[in-house]
Amino acid sequence: MKQRIKHQTAAMLVIGNEVLSGRTREANAWLAAQKLFNKGCKLAEIAVVPDQADAIVNSLNRLRKQFDAVITSGGIGPTHDDITMDAVARAFATTLIEHRIIVQAMTEHFGEDGMNDGRRRMTRVPQGAKLIRCEKTIAPGACIDNVYVLAGVPDIFASQLESILLDFGDEQRPYIRHEIDVSLPESLFAKALADIQQCYNDVEIGSYPHRCGPDSYGKICLSSQEADRLSAAMHDVEAMLQAINS
Amino acid sequence: MKQRIKHQTAAMLVIGNEVLSGRTREANAWLAAQKLFNKGCKLAEIAVVPDQADAIVNSLNRLRKQFDAVITSGGIGPTHDDITMDAVARAFATTLIEHRIIVQAMTEHFGEDGMNDGRRRMTRVPQGAKLIRCEKTIAPGACIDNVYVLAGVPDIFASQLESILLDFGDEQRPYIRHEIDVSLPESLFAKALADIQQCYNDVEIGSYPHRCGPDSYGKICLSSQEADRLSAAMHDVEAMLQAINS
Numbered sequence: 421m422k423q424r425i426k427h428q429t430a431a432m433l434v435i436g437n438e439v440l441s442g443r444t445r446e447a448n449a450w451l452a453a454q455k456l457f458n459k460g461c462k463l464a465e466i467a468v469v470p471d472q473a474d475a476i477v478n479s480l481n482r483l484r485k486q487f488d489a490v491i492t493s494g495g496i497g498p499t500h501d502d503i504t505m506d507a508v509a510r511a512f513a514t515t516l517i518e519h520r521i522i523v524q525a526m527t528e529h530f531g532e533d534g535m536n537d538g539r540r541r542m543t544r545v546p547q548g549a550k551l552i553r554c555e556k557t558i559a560p561g562a563c564i565d566n567v568y569v570l571a572g573v574p575d576i577f578a579s580q581l582e583s584i585l586l587d588f589g590d591e592q593r594p595y596i597r598h599e600i601d602v603s604l605p606e607s608l609f610a611k612a613l614a615d616i617q618q619c620y621n622d623v624e625i626g627s628y629p630h631r632c633g634p635d636s637y638g639k640i641c642l643s644s645q646e647a648d649r650l651s652a653a654m655h656d657v658e659a660m661l662q663a664i665n666s
Numbered sequence: 667m668k669q670r671i672k673h674q675t676a677a678m679l680v681i682g683n684e685v686l687s688g689r690t691r692e693a694n695a696w697l698a699a700q701k702l703f704n705k706g707c708k709l710a711e712i713a714v715v716p717d718q719a720d721a722i723v724n725s726l727n728r729l730r731k732q733f734d735a736v737i738t739s740g741g742i743g744p745t746h747d748d749i750t751m752d753a754v755a756r757a758f759a760t761t762l763i764e765h766r767i768i769v770q771a772m773t774e775h776f777g778e779d780g781m782n783d784g785r786r787r788m789t790r791v792p793q794g795a796k797l798i799r800c801e802k803t804i805a806p807g808a809c810i811d812n813v814y815v816l817a818g819v820p821d822i823f824a825s826q827l828e829s830i831l832l833d834f835g836d837e838q839r840p841y842i843r844h845e846i847d848v849s850l851p852e853s854l855f856a857k858a859l860a861d862i863q864q865c866y867n868d869v870e871i872g873s874y875p876h877r878c879g880p881d882s883y884g885k886i887c888l889s890s891q892e893a894d895r896l897s898a899a900m901h902d903v904e905a906m907l908q909a910i911n912s
Binding site for chain 1: 680683684685686687688689690691692695696698699700701702703704708709710711712713714715716717721725743744745746747782783784785787788819841843851852853854856857859860863870871872873874875876887889
């Protein structure tokens, strides 16, 4: 059986004025970040842009060339501010079509009389797109080339995301994370931690203070796809902190 | 007295692997979005990039040319993954200097013996930068040209943000938001709502379903810097919904 080539890097493009105006706290990129990490796919950038065609097209064209795949969230409903499908089609220099399968599914569900302009609008996907279906909604998302167009409503996004995750990462090599509590100012271990990082180019080491100053505390966070190397780096960091504390 | 020219558009550049790996839910752009909205400044894009020099430099150079100002968050501590000041200097093709005032303040606070490599690292800002001080920390942020470099630790970010907000928006023209609860499927009012939007180019109208389908509910959200126009648009939307419901 042919092995599918999976995406090793991804970007998330969040489309929505409601996030930029501070009305809504972003939730979909936050979920995708966790899921992709657990799948062993590197989320390399998150961009949040307004419901404006130029902004969407420019960001999408930049991100889809730069990374293996792009997941978009938002703007696929029936109202005037839902312009993501139009923008994706423009980014790929293609047209929107009313997809036969969506028209059929929606007509069955809502009846001929229920197929108003708004619902008709939601049957449109870029020419050649594959549908991303989920149990939460009749109107599907769409995949064209390396771009996955998902809904903005969080429970629909989550459900659609589950159905595309098979295309991402590497089942055998998820990222793993370990954290160490630290009650020292960062500046006291910064040099030694940098030296450890130098020895582990396959382990990402970060330091995250909750509070700065003399009564500081925080966490050192290590993550990697290599379990053995992660353990070895953990051991080195713990030994280093012990040496400073003693 | 000379009137300061304030930034009418802004972008937020969040720097941190911890957000992209799903470890940390982004909080600083979320705060800035709310504050800028209330100040009457349009937040036009949020980008989240990793602790990598090229990613930071490229995004910063793109955003600072595209918008009136950029606020960055994260990567200004003493550890090896804190590379924002270096990247900002590179973006402006300038060098980092140990700032006399920061050296003095930190030396007073920590003593000569306390000025280790990590703290020394935190005295560096791009040549020509102005300091962004706040009561939460001795190590300041920095402003160079239209770029404001703030901390990633949320309570420090919040405090530094307060101290720069005077440079943004228009006190006399904050954005105002009103919301209307709706218990109709979006597709039933999409066309009529689009027609209202057409009449108000100075009011942003969005529709945000919590749930889709026949038992749907959600909110129509209107925002504007023009209080009178906002009221008029609200009135039109309410009348439209009433007509559909009756």
